[in-house]
Amino acid sequence: MGSTKSLRSWLRADPWRTLLILVAVCYGIVQLAAVTPKMGVGWDEVVYVSQVDPRVPAAEFIAPRARGITLIVAPVVLITSSTDALRIYLSLLSAVALYASFGTWLRVRSGPTVPLAALLFGSLWLSLFYGSAAMPNMWVAFGAVAAVGCFVRCTRPDSGRGPLIGLAVSVAAVALLRPPDSVWLVIPLAVALAMPGWRRIGAGAALIAGLVAGWADWIIEAFVRFGGPVARWQAAGAANETGLHFSLYEHARALNGPLLCRPPAHCGPVVLPWLLWWGAIPVLVLLGLYAARRRERLAECVLPALTGLSLAVPYIFLVGYAAPRFLLPTYALLVFPIAHSALWPLEGPRGRAVRRAGAALVAAGFLAQFTLQGLTLDKVVSPRLSKRQADVEVAGALAAFTVRRPCLVYGEHAVMIAYRMGCEAHTVLSWPQDSEVPASVLAAQGAGKTVVAVDKGRSVPAPFLWAWERRRLPEVRPGTWYAYVPR
Structure with a gap:
């Protein structure tokens, strides 16, 4: 008390x-x-x-x-x-x-x-x-x-x-x-x-x-x-x-x-x-x-x-x-x-009318501030909730494909997906357009690691993936996701 x-x-x-x-x-x-x-x-x-x-x-x-x-x-x-x-x-x-x-x-x-x-x-x-x-x-x-x-x-x-x-x-x-x-x-x-x-x-x-x-x-x-x-x-x-x-x-x-x-x-x-x-x-x-x-x-x-x-x-x-x-x-x-x-x-020493006008102006400013910030926060958060949830769903789908550690995830959002799986990662912002297998993939394969490539899109993103097995991840939203594994 x-x-x-x-x-x-x-x-x-x-x-x-x-x-x-x-x-x-x-x-x-x-x-x-x-x-x-x-x-x-x-x-x-x-x-x-x-x-x-x-x-x-x-x-x-x-x-x-x-x-x-x-x-x-x-x-x-x-x-x-x-x-x-x-x-x-x-x-x-x-x-x-x-x-x-x-x-x-x-x-x-x-x-x-x-x-x-x-x-x-x-x-x-x-x-x-x-x-x-x-x-x-x-x-x-x-x-x-x-x-x-x-x-x-x-x-x-x-x-x-x-x-x-x-x-x-x-x-x-x-x-x-x-x-x-x-x-x-x-x-x-x-x-x-x-x-x-x-x-x-x-x-x-x-x-x-x-x-x-x-x-x-x-x-x-x-x-x-x-x-x-x-x-x-x-x-x-x-x-x-x-x-x-x-x-x-x-x-x-x-x-x-x-x-x-x-x-x-x-x-x-x-x-x-x-x-x-x-x-x-x-x-x-x-x-x-x-x-x-x-x-x-x-x-x-x-x-x-x-x-x-x-x-x-x-x-x-x-x-x-x-x-x-x-x-x-x-x-x-x-x-x-x-x-x-x-x-x-x-x-300060102001009249009542001036104080009221000032208070109204300040209140309007705060209302505009809170409205603008709140609308923008919702605009920023909403799409990222679904996009980042997709990373979790891709990781779960890859685990169902028997991707096991030690492993390397290569491709779009690879860092976020690999973190959920306990794998190493190599994120690509722009896929290589030659037929050579990337050095990071070759190094992982040489070390005996499981390698999987992921991409959100219907077309095959890189020429070297044509020789790999392509699997759709149907349960992942938003977008259409595919996993590629070496044959």
Whole structure:
């Protein structure tokens, strides 16, 4: 009884933290209701998960990837291969991360800005879709929010050791998840340390310590597997098509749901409602900076805005393709000035009519936000439920054909199908058009492994398959799937 009373008194004493908890709980519930059920694993997820799944061969781990997300999923994957268990675990963990990362800002300044910013970010279809995904970008976003919040606290007098430790841990987490992103996170923070009133030796040391700790795993693996950091960096650049690019238009085309804008994936046109939504962001950010300046909070509003823009730079100017998840860390930081802009019409010495008009405008904005994000989330989730379920059905059908381990699955969706079967995989985005049997198939056959090729389509996709036995998989939907086995 006493503990219940103390909890109630704590909630009443800190209503904004209570509101943030409510936002995080709703974020987790919406994921569990709308995204998590029966959502199979995608290609990138299989790569990360298979590194620690003792029941399957590890998928190829190429140079650009880092081990951070593998460590996050390990506690569940080591115990069970259930995709449902993994989704539920990540949904709950992301809700906790939303609260923890945005909660650091309540120690910067208590008030409605922080829970409102968390609501804006958590309501994005991207945040809801990737919160339960074994992908690094969402977790980079959480780490970036926590890092900037801890940094602001570090630069204040008598901040103590807690913010320094939080800053170092947050930067290290981002570096462990996506090492290059940590550099773009640290750059504006390091520049801020050179500004009058922001100079703190401890904050600079925490940034360096975080980078060193987070990059250590990537550098060690570079020496072990890739011939050194320089060779790995070059291999990563080749895989990610890095160089001078301008992919803003591709990112605009990806706003409404394509998960990847990279050939051969078709991204579609720019959708007007999403273009308007995207165009409103810089306007609201500038309005938020103005509002923060009027309220003498400009410093704590400028830093997340600049850091968010910094994190967008490599994906707009240095990567030759687009994926909407790349900008998740940017959105996570820009919601702070946007939250300031949303609260500005409701505060200050204004007449009742002005306040009502401002409240109506803000309410309309939130209604439009929730509607657009919800419709897009449904558009993204619905087809992927059936497509990823097809991977499970293909795996079951192949098992019925007595495909046994050790084995290799070659062809369309091979990585996802093979993961379900405990096989090795070689996914093809474009089938070879010569009659030679691919080297990976020959190597598997030479090692005594069972080989099967899979494809969704009525025509034989490659000349070398004409000599193989063709079997239809009639129970698999959507599409018409065939399996090919050597005679």
